Amino acid sequence: MPAEVTAALVAGGALRVAGPHAPSTVKRRLASWSTLHRWRGIEGPFAAPALRAAVRLAVRAAARPRRRKSKRAVTRDILDRLLATCRSDRLADARDRALLLIAFGSGGRRRSELAALRVEQLSDEAPIAVDSDDPQSPRLPCMTIALGRTKTAGADDDSRVLLVGPPVDALRLWLARAGIAKGAVFRALDQWQGMGERALTPQAVNLVLKRRCVLAGLDPQDYSAHGLRSGYLTEAARSGVPLPEAMQQSQHRSVQQAASYYNDSERRQGKAARLAV
Numbered sequence: 001m002p003a004e005v006t007a008a009l010v011a012g013g014a015l016r017v018a019g020p021h022a023p024s025t026v027k028r029r030l031a032s033w034s035t036l037h038r039w040r041g042i043e044g045p046f047a048a049p050a051l052r053a054a055v056r057l058a059v060r061a062a063a064r065p066r067r068r069k070s071k072r073a074v075t076r077d078i079l080d081r082l083l084a085t086c087r088s089d090r091l092a093d094a095r096d097r098a099l100l101l102i103a104f105g106s107g108g109r110r111r112s113e114l115a116a117l118r119v120e121q122l123s124d125e126a127p128i129a130v131d132s133d134d135p136q137s138p139r140l141p142c143m144t145i146a147l148g149r150t151k152t153a154g155a156d157d158d159s160r161v162l163l164v165g166p167p168v169d170a171l172r173l174w175l176a177r178a179g180i181a182k183g184a185v186f187r188a189l190d191q192w193q194g195m196g197e198r199a200l201t202p203q204a205v206n207l208v209l210k211r212r213c214v215l216a217g218l219d220p221q222d223y224s225a226h227g228l229r230s231g232y233l234t235e236a237a238r239s240g241v242p243l244p245e246a247m248q249q250s251q252h253r254s255v256q257q258a259a260s261y262y263n264d265s266e267r268r269q270g271k272a273a274r275l276a277v
Contacts, residue, residue, distance in 0.1 A: 023059040030055070072222045073261075074209075074231035075238075079104055085215035091177060091193045096208050098167075098174035099186055100228070103205075105167035106145055107249035108229030111205040113147065117185045119175070121146045128164055141168040147251065161249055233261035 009015035021029075030046055037044035045051055074082070079100060086097035102117075103109050109117075123146070127139035147159040163171070171185075178187070184199030200208070202225075209228070210220035229250065236246040243255070243262055252258040 023055075023062055026055065026058075071224075072227060073234045074104070074223060074227040076231075076235050078218070078223070078231065079228075081216040081218065082209070082212040085212050091195070092189050094170075094174045094177050095186060095189065096212060098170040099205065099208060100212070101167040101170045102145075102163065103225070103228040104232055105163055105165075106161045107246075107251060108232030109161075110229060111202040111225035114186060114205050114225075115200050115202045116148075117145070119180060119182050119185055121148060122171075122185075125162075140165045141172075143168045143171070159251055161251065230261055233258055237262040 006015065030051075034044055034046035037046070072078075082100055083097055086093040086100070099114060103111075103114055123144045125142040125144055128142045129135075129137040129139055131137035141164070143163040144160045145163065147161065175181075175185070178195055180187070183197060186200045186205070187195050188198050188200055188204065189195050206225040209223060209225050213220040213223050233246055233250060233252075237243075243259060247255070247258050250258065
């Protein structure tokens with residue numbers, strides 16, 4: 001883009017960043033314009049082969065590498081450090097502890113799914129034995145979450161994930177202390193710990209994680225809410241959980257995407273990158 005055009009767009013408020021947009025941003029905006037055209041009954045050029053080819057070639061030629069949504073994954077050791085900051089009797093600590101454990105334990109739920117979670121989606125299940133072969137084995141509390149509409153599933157899909165153990169305990173404690181019997185599960189709190197009906201926004205979920213990072217002595221720039229999702233799969237790979245089983249919990253539709261976390265974990269644990277050591 002010519003410099004004078006860039007300057008004019010910035011001055012007019014139509015361009016907020018210098019340099020070319022990320023390929024994902026361009027694709028998202030083209031999709032939005034295409035949807036708007038269809039709503040108005042206009043046949044736009046967005047499905048034209050020439051446009052698709054141009055976008056594909058532009059993405060291939062872009063020097064801008066694709067960045068992870070979270071620089072670092074929130075693996076179990078990082079999660080434990082975040083949970084250690086939630087040990088006071090403050091209502092915010094009870095909420096944030098439940099939020100972090102639910103996000104991780106349910107397969108790495110997206111921040112939009114956490115923000116939209118409602119009590120009506122929760123169902124108590126029979127406790128699960130720690131050792132299924134031992135009749136006297138201790139039992140762990142169990143609960144299911146009906147996900148409903150997500151990024152990859154429609155509202156009529158019967159997608160459910162399990163919660164077992166500490167996440168269930170933390171969630172029940174939060175609901176009891178907050179007196180929540182229906183509606184949004186995770187709600188905004190004011191500075192005096194007052195709570196209303198308003199649910200947390202997806203952005204607020206991200207801010208909760210970053211605030212806990214600061215309290216735990218971690219760099220908040222390295223982590224985002226999506227790090228809980230990538231961290232779950234990374235931890236599953238480290239623990240030897242089969243990929244299909246982990247995907248049932250994370251609800252990933254793309255094997256390629258989910259397998260990338262397993263591949264990263266295997267490379268770190270393998271010998272191939274350590275031959276020079």
